[in-house]
Amino acid sequence: MPSFDPTPADQFSFGLWTVGNVGRDPFGDPTRPALNPDDSVRKLGEIGAWGVNLHDNDLVPFDASAGERDRIVTSFQKACADNGVVVPMCTTNLFGHPVFKDGAYTSNDPKVRAFALQKTMAGIDLAVELGAEIYVFWGGREGTEADACRDPQVAIQRMREAMNYLTSYVKDQGYTMTFALEAKPNEPRSDIYLSTTGHMLHFITTLDDADMVGVNPEVAHENMAGLSFVHGVAQAMEAGKLAHIDLNAQKGPRYDQDLRFGSEGLKEAFLLVRLLEGTAGNARYTGPRHFDAHAYRTEDQAGVWDFARGCMRTYKILQARAQAFDADPEVKAILAEQSCETADPLLGSYTSEKAAELSATSFDVDGIAKRGLRYEHLDQLMIEHLLGARS
Ligand code: GLT
Ligand code: MN
Ligand code: MN
Numbered sequence: 001m002p003s004f005d006p007t008p009a010d011q012f013s014f015g016l017w018t019v020g021n022v023g024r025d026p027f028g029d030p031t032r033p034a035l036n037p038d039d040s041v042r043k044l045g046e047i048g049a050w051g052v053n054l055h056d057n058d059l060v061p062f063d064a065s066a067g068e069r070d071r072i073v074t075s076f077q078k079a080c081a082d083n084g085v086v087v088p089m090c091t092t093n094l095f096g097h098p099v100f101k102d103g104a105y106t107s108n109d110p111k112v113r114a115f116a117l118q119k120t121m122a123g124i125d126l127a128v129e130l131g132a133e134i135y136v137f138w139g140g141r142e143g144t145e146a147d148a149c150r151d152p153q154v155a156i157q158r159m160r161e162a163m164n165y166l167t168s169y170v171k172d173q174g175y176t177m178t179f180a181l182e183a184k185p186n187e188p189r190s191d192i193y194l195s196t197t198g199h200m201l202h203f204i205t206t207l208d209d210a211d212m213v214g215v216n217p218e219v220a221h222e223n224m225a226g227l228s229f230v231h232g233v234a235q236a237m238e239a240g241k242l243a244h245i246d247l248n249a250q251k252g253p254r255y256d257q258d259l260r261f262g263s264e265g266l267k268e269a270f271l272l273v274r275l276l277e278g279t280a281g282n283a284r285y286t287g288p289r290h291f292d293a294h295a296y297r298t299e300d301q302a303g304v305w306d307f308a309r310g311c312m313r314t315y316k317i318l319q320a321r322a323q324a325f326d327a328d329p330e331v332k333a334i335l336a337e338q339s340c341e342t343a344d345p346l347l348g349s350y351t352s353e354k355a356a357e358l359s360a361t362s363f364d365v366d367g368i369a370k371r372g373l374r375y376e377h378l379d380q381l382m383i384e385h386l387l388g389a390r391s
Pocket of ligand 2: 138182218246292
């Protein structure tokens with residue numbers, strides 16, 4: 001039995017806000033004490049995580065002086081170096097302070113929009129100082145309850161203006177950085193603009209520096225919209241736009257649960273790892289595997305590390321299961337039988353001659369329709385691999 005112990009090559013990362021989650025929810029107070037960022041990094045290194053991610057204010061308090069900021073950053077950089085932990089991604093908290101109660105980049109108040117840009121530029125500078133090359137944008141407050149407050153088209157235009165401003169800032173500073181846009185359909189707002197990964201993928205094509213911008217899909221968020229997460233991620237990969245990923249679990253379309261990776265929706269988690277690892281033959285995703293999840297509110301500090309180890313261990317187990325599934329001769333036989341990969345002369349790029357030939361072709365539609373596809377058996381084989389009944 002392999003150990004499933006994480007190694008740096010796995011590129012597993014956690015946000016300071018994930019392992020530092022104190023168990024507060026809208027109905028109850030914290031159930032465990034706050035963790036100091038330097039202690040989080042030490043412990044992350046100990047359990048075999050590769051990276052730590054952060055919002056500006058997870059590390060530097062909102063109202064810190066310049067001196068305090070520098071002291072905190074220096075100490076954190078030392079903690080990372082001492083524990084062999086890198087900072088692959090940073091982001092901006094544009095949702096916590098009451099000034100962002102009606103959004104940041106999309107706010108109707110130009111002063112709020114300007115402050116949001118200023119805060120993001122400082123966050124990008126911090127990211128560069130920490131060595132991060134991915135910058136996430138999660139617009140949790142970019143939405144509405146009273147939808148008549150602004151034309152939703154104007155909201156999209158303001159988002160575009162902000163992204164164009166910020167990619168220009170990155171270029172002007174000579175930084176190397178990829179932006180990763182994270183969608184969520186609702187919560188904390190009643191409706192959030194650009195609500196799914198699909199919305200984001202199109203929005204990106206309208207930006208000045210589209211080549212610098214990709215997506216950061218999150219398992220829970222796409223499930224909240226009742227959508228297939230795997231299909232969304234596949235579309236991002238196919239477009240060369242999967243810049244980062246937020247792995248967690250979610251039980252159906254409810255509030256954002258951010259559960260331990262693989263703890264719900266095991267079949268989807270299996271298919272996701274199979275896709276990311278490319279065990280079916282597709283190109284592998286090479287970026288960070290970030291767990292944007294937190295321990296149950298029932299847990300003490302030890303439970304937090306059980307949670308973090310569990311995320312990484314489940315990923316590696318699913319990776320081994322996916323490899324076994326795709327190497328299984330019975331699976332291969334069904335896929336080979338069904339894929340009909342041989343090029344059909346009727347298909348391919350359009351020419352008027354080919355179109356004329358196609359129009360004149362007659363098909364044995366009843367004969368084709370009669371053929372069973374053996375997907376029941378294929379799916380059962382997958383379940384048996386998942387349950388450990390085949391190896
Ligand atoms: C917040 C949110 C996450 C985002 C984080 C980045 S913060 O916890 O729920 O999905 O990825 O801003
Ligand atoms: Mn997330
Ligand atoms: Mn979430």
